[in-house]
Amino acid sequence: MKDYRILFEKKGISKYISHLDLNRCMIRTIRRSGLPAWYTEGFHPHLYLMFPLALSLGIESICEVMDLRLTEELPPEEILSRLNAALPEGLHALAVREPVMQATDIAAAEYQLCLSAPEIPDLSGLWNSFISQPEILIQKKTKKGMKELNIKEMITIQECVSQNQKLTLVLRLPAGNEGSLNLTVVADAFQKYADKPILVESACRTKIFSENYQDFF
Amino acid sequence: MLNPRIEPFLLDVQKPSRYTGGEIGEIIKDKSKIDVRFAFCFPDIYDVGMSHLGMKILYSLMNERENYWCERVFAPWTDMEEIMRREKILLYALESGDEIRNFDFVGFTLQYEMSYTNILNMLDLAGIPVLQKDRGEQIFPLVVGGGPCACNPEPIADFFDLFILGEGEEVNLELMDLYHKMHDEGVTRSAFLKAAAQIPGIYVPSLYDVAYHEDGTVQSITPHDGAPESIKKRAMTDMNQAYYPEQVVIPFIEPIHDRVSVEVLRGCIRGCRFCQAGFLYRPFREKSAETICRQGITLCQNSGYDELSLSSLSTSDHSQIEQILDKLLEYTAEEHINLSLPSLRIDNFSKSVMEKVTTIRKSGLTFAPEAGTQRLRDVINKNVTEEEVMRTCKIAFEGGYTTVKLYFMMGLPTETDEDIIGIAELAQKVVNLFYDMPEHAKGKLQVSISTATFVPKPFTPFEFEPQTTKEEILRKQQILKKAIKSKKIKASMHISDVSQMEAVLARGDRRICSVIYDAWKSGCHLDSWEEFFEAEKWYAAFEKNHLDPAFYANRTRNYDEIMPWNHIDYLVSKKFLIRENQKAHAGQTTPPCRQSCAGCGANACLGRACF
Secondary structure, eight states: OEEEEEEEEEOGGGGGSOHHHHHHHHHHHHHHHTOOBOBOOSSSOOBOEEOSSOOOTTOEEEEEEEEEEESSOOOHHHHHHHHHHHOOTTEEEEEEEOOOSOGGGEEEEEEEEEEEOTTOSOHHHHHHHHHTSSOOEEEEEETTEEEEEEOGGGOEEEEEEEETTEEEEEEEEEOSTTOOOOHHHHHHHHHHHHTSOOEEEEEEEEEEEEGGGOBOO | OOOTTTGGGGGGSSSGGGTTOOOBTOOOOOGGGOSEEEEEEEEEEHHHHTTOHHHHHHHHHHHTSTTEEEEEEEEOOHHHHHHHHHHTOOOBOTTTOOBGGGSSEEEEEOOOGGGHHHHHHHHHHHTOOSSGGGSOSOOOOEEEEESGGGGSOGGGGGGOSEEEOBOHHHHHHHHHHHHHHHHHTTOOHHHHHHHHTTSTTEEOGGGEEEEEOTTSSEEEEEEOTTOOSSEEOBOOSOTTTSOOOSOOOBOSSOOSSOSEEEEOEESOSOOOTTOHHHHHTOSOEEOOHHHHHHHHHHHHHHHOOSEEEEESSOGGGSTTHHHHHHHHHHHHHHTTOEEEOSOOOSTTOOHHHHHHHHTTOOOOEEEEEESSSHHHHHHTTOOOOHHHHHHHHHHHHHTTOOEEEEEEEESOTTOOHHHHHHHHHHHHHHHHHHHHSGGGTTOOOEEEEEEEEOOOOTTSTTTTOOOOOHHHHHHHHHHHHHHOOOTTEEEEEOOOTHHHHHHHHHHOOTTHHHHHHHHHHTTOOOTTSGGGOOHHHHHHHHHHTTOOHHHHHSOOOOTTSBOTTTTEEOSSOHHHHHHHHHHHHTTOOOOOTTTSOOOOSGGGGTTSOOO
16 A cells, blocks of 8 residues: 655646546546556445645646555556546646645645736736735625635735736735635636726646645645 | 637636536547538537437447547537527537537437427527528538437427438448538538438438328328338347447536446337337347446446446346346456446346345335336236335345335326325335334335326327326326325425426427427427426417417327328337237236237347347
8 A cells, every 4th residue: 555646737628627526537537547546445445535735616737736545556657657648638647756744734825827908908007006905805605604804914926927918926825724715716806806807818826835835745 | 629719708607617528538530531520419418418328329439430520519508508699609519619510410319309499499509590491402511310209200300301210320320421422422402311311211301291181180291202101210130249339438527327338238128008218229139248248347447437337228137137247246346336227127126136236335226116006007018016016125125225216107098096096005015014024113214206297109009198187197196195194205296397298299290390499489498407497488389380289298099090200110010009009908918028029010120039
């Protein structure tokens, strides 16, 4: 029995696969790959597979992580090549290693968000005024109904580049058990603030971090 | 390839991967090397269509030909339809993303009558004239239909260029070959249709004139331009030689049936008189145990699925079912695959078969006694006795089952109130059986009864029968409700006008085409989804066309009446159907085909006796 952590990308049309569907998709992929997957004991054995951090529908990623247990030890190259031969379009395994950190160690994620807005002449300026508000309030659905939440302190801007009518942002947002902020929530809040259509040209998760921005993988 | 016009809207709809393509198993070809393009349209949403076995077989089969390309098309859900209409995005095929109006064939599978308006809606979304007569002389796109409802295609005849009757494995390719040849010769649509009508199994409705008596019944159906008097369905003679796919398209979202299936046999030996499939798919033909196991294992390996279903109208009627299960279970247990047998019969549900199935997974048991009393079960030729139901339930209870679902029909020919009360009594006996077993004195049990309204269908011995009216069904439901005494019995009965509409569409004639057209124009589609079915709009469409649904649904038809499908030959003879109808009214049963041949005539295509 041996645990492996797989780093994979989810790009192109595979960004439309929901988290639940991704799980089923990966189970079949592993079964097709012929990798000696480990199954849980008990009355209804199932293939052991774990995704430490879910990704929202519609967001691409170059840093997804999935944990897999095999019944025997295999060279990483073989695991990678077998997986990649079986994966559907847009999903691609990049690296494999033994897990070091626990899923609960995840604290943040980094995203690249590219926006355009034909009706807004200075999108970059608008973003700056949006982010400079004393607070950015959003409505969050909770079990007890709608709750107001200030997300301003949760957003860390790593980069903000305006080029060819497009605004490219690199944002770090909290992620994991200790509370997380979804990229679409930020985009929606900005959209609401702008009050004019903003197109999401692309949205991609680029890194998953543990505390102090250490690479989780 | 993802249709670039649809991409900007994918995050505005539910389950966007219904619209992207790109699944494992999808077949992509180089357009420049393709001679004939076939859009295989399922007239319902992706989730439903992707569960359909026939589509999987024909998709792979057509794509085996290097220069032919078959692609998948489904009806969009309402959210996506709204966007497509607003943004003027035409219906496209998932593989290429190309608009289907430029395809050579636009083929619909006709699985249930209530999907007919979806066909019109999909043609309209595709930018293809809904009515055949408006399509002009350009040879493509040819709108074709096949599948069980093609046995009476008259209610949708105005929308189709041609129908493919029976099993498509051979005739689909013959049709495409003819098209390939004639397309290169630059012929017109009508010239092609005349030639296609000469292929056995191809029905071109525009080559037939229908005349009616004053009372509304059919007077005559007359072919012209050399079309045959009668069109015989196609059937494969050897199931072991029949094409079967080695891989299927694996959806990202969860379809209704999320598994791979092996078809184990075609046809049915039972002859239940209400069951259209039991007559349409005759003669009975099995695949060998070896073929079934090989095909099942190949599909599991190639797809990665962890559920394999042995599918047919009655899987436990396979002569080698135990050997098949033994051999497959060896493989499936090792590979963590759940083997499912969706259609087990009560009478031959043996203890050993059950033990084999339950070694893998235990779920609820489902039985379909169909009628509450032995008298009525004899009428419908559901050759199941109460003792058999009890014996099977006992085996099941001993095996640990605690939920039993019982399916019944209401409104069967000759049905009386005693038969309805019999439903409750049968369920009560099942409850008593459970609690009479000492180990279950305090056990939990649920017996669910579900009743559906009987719909008389063409090519069954009940094609002559009137459907019971809604008012009468409501009355019978009240009787059943009163007759149920135990809290362990849960009855789900619902009534809607869908059953009557289904009865009309199933046995309608060509005049129904304008009713369907008007119903669709007034907004009807997705009629098989309860939340979208709008009875008033359908009734208004009948009124507009001066037609009475009761004429089609609730009228007794004479044996000598010319049925709207009189020119269509599904191998079972009308004489046989009449004989079976008479036996039904006399309360006489007909034994399963394996015991003795009832002489339906379907074996003629085999050139031998079935058994």
